[in-house]
Amino acid sequence: MSTAARTAANPAKPAGKRIRRTAEEARRLILDAAEKRLAQQGPEGLRLQDIARDIGISHPAILHHFESREGLVRALIARANTQLRDTMLTALGGGHASSDATDHIGHVFEALSDRGTARLLSWLLLTGRATENSTTHNIMGEIVDALQLRRAEYAEKAGKPTPDKEDTLFMAMLTANAAFGEAIVGRQLAEAVGLDQDGIKRFRNWFAKLLNEHWDGGK
């Protein structure tokens, strides 16, 4: 059977049942699996065969839906981006006009931690795949605008002068940086200094409070 001359003409397998999904459903399944692998195993765990095995399909099926591995990666990025954007904006815009930053901070951190979004995006940035993708522009811009709006409102009510916009921007940047950092090195750091789950919560609250004080008391 070494050099058997059956290029492509053998019934061989009468074969059995085959699950057939809608294209959309299949894409979702694949993306979910890829996301999970990425979050758990890191960038090098993103192999078509593995993903395929995880959900019980063959790897060419993935190629069929995403053209190439690169296509899959791009789709992954796109989804993560829009998901993140939605989460953030609803978190910020969501009904409650509380001036308390605590909730916001919590939301931001969780949105990034959730499903390893931050890890995914970090990896994207580390591999330099970010230039093409201009969505970031909008996200960050929108968020800062929303924040500044709230802050201005709040300041007016309290009879204070509208705070500098750059100050608001810096608060947002710090939060973003910290959240990203935490998503990556957080666990390690916490473990290194002997912080448990509850300690991490305390840290987040501490940070929120720090921002809160600055929010009100801003020079």
Add this chain to the structure above:
Amino acid sequence: MSTAARTAANPAKPAGKRIRRTAEEARRLILDAAEKRLAQQGPEGLRLQDIARDIGISHPAILHHFESREGLVRALIARANTQLRDTMLTALGGGHASSDATDHIGHVFEALSDRGTARLLSWLLLTGRATENSTTHNIMGEIVDALQLRRAEYAEKAGKPTPDKEDTLFMAMLTANAAFGEAIVGRQLAEAVGLDQDGIKRFRNWFAKLLNEHWDGGK
């Protein structure tokens, strides 16, 4: 010449000069090249052949010095760790007993940005290669201790009560998180909101000031 039967008995190349380094020198060269590639191209740019080509040697030479690719990676990690540790500690311990956090913050950010150390370590964490390596424990612990010491001193001079140690810890964690975050997403974020190099500097100063105020005014 398709199936030429010359398994390993052909003079073929009289060959020319060959550079011969000391083992130590060679290792350093290789590590530098690897580091550079990692910082520029990200994790996927770490291919033996590429590194070898960069410094004009053959890839088995790398294998010769590091056993395997994994060996190279481990050496890379180890070096980055000790370098980081040294930089941080000298930065903190360095003569000037200034209570001004600005310098410290600057040092931390720069130590992590420098040569892509943060990117390297991030990648290490993303690929989950961190468990084995317990150096982090010491680094973070030492730093927090040093900080707390300074803070206690400073508080005593000012006649204030010694601040809570967890508070100091949280300041350190925030700084570390922010620095890591900035190293990864910083450039992108800054670009997204239209901050130039000078803006980034302003941001760091702003952050340092925030910490400074907290340092003195601690609840």
Add this chain to the structure above:
DNA sequence: AATTATATTGACAACAATGTCAGTACCCGG
């Protein structure tokens, strides 16, 4: 029921990357 469209598959091709090995050139100490 027949037809069409396409999601899915197994086998294979092509390529890239690490790792192995025998041999070669350079340095150093006699």
Add this chain to the structure above:
DNA sequence: CCGGGTACTGACATTGTTGTCAATATAATT
């Protein structure tokens, strides 16, 4: 000048991964 140790190399082996292709099964439509 000679001999031993070892940094280094070219060619090859091996393995793993993406991508291609023809064939097949399944759902929807007519």
